[in-house]
Amino acid sequence: MTARRLFGSLRQRESGRWQIRYRTKDGGRVAWPETYARRADAARVLAELERQAQVGGKWLDGSKVLFGTYAEEWLLDNPRLRPRTADVYRSLYRRHLAPRLAGVPLGQLDTAVVRQWRSAALKGGTSSTMVAKAYRLLRAILNSAMTEDELITVNPCRIRGAGEERSPERPVLSLEQLEALAGLVPDRWRAFVLLKTFASLRWGEITALTRADLDLEQRTVRVRRQFLQVPGGLQVGPPKSRAGLRTVSFPAAILPELRRHLDAYSSPGADGLIFPTEHGQPWRRSNFNTAARWREACAEVGVPQLHLHDLRHTGNTFAAQSGASLRDLMARMGHDSPAAALIYQHSSQVADRAIAEALDRRVETHRRRVQDRSQRSDSPKADAALGPVGGPRRREDTDLGPKKDLETALTRADGLERTTGIEPAYSAWEADVLPLNYVRRPPVRA
DNA sequence: GGCCGCGACCCACTTTCAAT
DNA sequence: ATTGAAAGTGGGTCGCGGCC
Numbered sequence: 001m002t003a004r005r006l007f008g009s010l011r012q013r014e015s016g017r018w019q020i021r022y023r024t025k026d027g028g029r030v031a032w033p034e035t036y037a038r039r040a041d042a043a044r045v046l047a048e049l050e051r052q053a054q055v056g057g058k059w060l061d062g063s064k065v066l067f068g069t070y071a072e073e074w075l076l077d078n079p080r081l082r083p084r085t086a087d088v089y090r091s092l093y094r095r096h097l098a099p100r101l102a103g104v105p106l107g108q109l110d111t112a113v114v115r116q117w118r119s120a121a122l123k124g125g126t127s128s129t130m131v132a133k134a135y136r137l138l139r140a141i142l143n144s145a146m147t148e149d150e151l152i153t154v155n156p157c158r159i160r161g162a163g164e165e166r167s168p169e170r171p172v173l174s175l176e177q178l179e180a181l182a183g184l185v186p187d188r189w190r191a192f193v194l195l196k197t198f199a200s201l202r203w204g205e206i207t208a209l210t211r212a213d214l215d216l217e218q219r220t221v222r223v224r225r226q227f228l229q230v231p232g233g234l235q236v237g238p239p240k241s242r243a244g245l246r247t248v249s250f251p252a253a254i255l256p257e258l259r260r261h262l263d264a265y266s267s268p269g270a271d272g273l274i275f276p277t278e279h280g281q282p283w284r285r286s287n288f289n290t291a292a293r294w295r296e297a298c299a300e301v302g303v304p305q306l307h308l309h310d311l312r313h314t315g316n317t318f319a320a321q322s323g324a325s326l327r328d329l330m331a332r333m334g335h336d337s338p339a340a341a342l343i344y345q346h347s348s349q350v351a352d353r354a355i356a357e358a359l360d361r362r363v364e365t366h367r368r369r370v371q372d373r374s375q376r377s378d379s380p381k382a383d384a385a386l387g388p389v390g391g392p393r394r395r396e397d398t399d400l401g402p403k404k405d406l407e408t409a410l411t412r413a414d415g416l417e418r419t420t421g422i423e424p425a426y427s428a429w430e431a432d433v434l435p436l437n438y439v440r441r442p443p444v445r446a
Numbered sequence: 447g448g449c450c451g452c453g454a455c456c457c458a459c460t461t462t463c464a465a466t
Numbered sequence: 467a468t469t470g471a472a473a474g475t476g477g478g479t480c481g482c483g484g485c486c
Contacts, residue, residue: 095472130472130474140455202461204460204461287467290464290467303457307461309460309475
């Protein structure tokens with residue numbers, strides 16, 4: 001959070017004296033041969049060195065160049081930026097910087113103006129994340145104006161912490177709200193909501209699950225691929241990272257819903273999608289909100305601003321409350337660091353089962369309480385408010401058929417792309433990744 | 447001067463939203 | 467239902483500055 005110093009720095013040596021270090025134009029670091037007893041003296045010399053480093057000491061007087069003129073040139077002609085970054089920057093500039101700052105001459109763009117711009121943006125409803133991104137872009141552009149083009153002498157972006165992103169807290173459901181929500185979405189989505197929460201799955205991961213990935217006996221779901229939305233449709237690809245390839249345990253309490261769902265909605269066969277559309281196709285994310293009556297359901301449980309993705313964090317919160325360590329949680333979520341993923345793979349599987357069992361106890365306790373409550377009161381309203389939490393819950397419901405030959409099932413499932421009409425996107429990835437678990441990212445798509 | 451931790455920066459990607 | 471833009475997420479890289 002310390003502002004990046006552009007030219008040089010001071011440091012006090014063990015002797016107590018101050019040393020000056022600075023950068024040359026070609027990026028080398030130079031230590032000034034003299035040291036100074038007082039910091040202020042060293043700072044003065046550093047300032048003088050910086051002044052001399054400017055071409056002929058050519059300071060421009062509070063330039064009349066407009067910020068907009070300079071910024072647009074900077075954005076258009078900046079070979080250091082990758083294309084995608086340049087796109088993002090242009091969009092940030094157009095939406096957040098240009099409207100208020102384009103007409104301001106660089107010489108008048110001082111810290112007060114930057115501060116005003118920033119607070120206006122925040123007041124105007126722009127998220128703190130986006131304001132921070134825009135602020136960093138502003139700072140980068142003005143750095144160029146200062147160091148490369150020498151149009152200004154100081155960078156006015158000096159607001160502490162303004163460039164940091166702190167994503168706002170996302171809402172998390174209580175167990176009661178989750179059960180209610182699962183009861184309010186259409187029946188086709190009920191198991192989806194429960195599994196997505198309790199296994200902390202991403203959208204692309206859960207929509208790509210096949211029957212072969214679900215082991216009802218072990219109560220695990222295996223994440224080994226995901227759908228990616230690309231221009232022209234959906235493609236199947238590897239999980240986001242090596243840690244994304246994982247097996248997650250889920251509580252037995254949701255087994256009845258899962259089994260009912262498999263019978264009623266899932267495509268047939270080991271390679272059948274667990275959560276297909278009515279036509280047996282994978283869902284597109286953009287159709288979810290309508291199809292699952294998501295907003296209405298969320299509003300009814302009192303969390304109208306809930307995003308689907310928040311279910312993942314809800315599940316993680318439940319798991320955390322069950323006593324899981326951070327490392328176990330990250331493995332469960334599928335975003336451990338690559339190095340750690342391998343090291344902790346084994347221990348996390350043991351811990352993960354413990355998490356699922358702890359979750360189970362919580363769900364069962366909750367459901368028993370709700371059932372007792374609804375048995376005591378005859379009010380159907382009370383039931384509706386909490387949603388149909390029970391369903392068939394007899395012990396026999398968790399009994400399983402003949403043990404699945406997992407290896408055979410997985411082998412068959414690997415041919416999924418050909419049977420579901422999805423383009424076989426990454427043949428190289430499939431050949432390399434599936435036998436070895438995870439090797440590398442898929443080829444970059446145009 | 448070398449090493450190293452932290453944070454800023456950059457980037458690719460996912461998810462959400464809104465226009466069509 | 468589809469599409470593209472905007473918003474949000476996670477992680478790699480590298481520079482700054484502290485320490486030796």
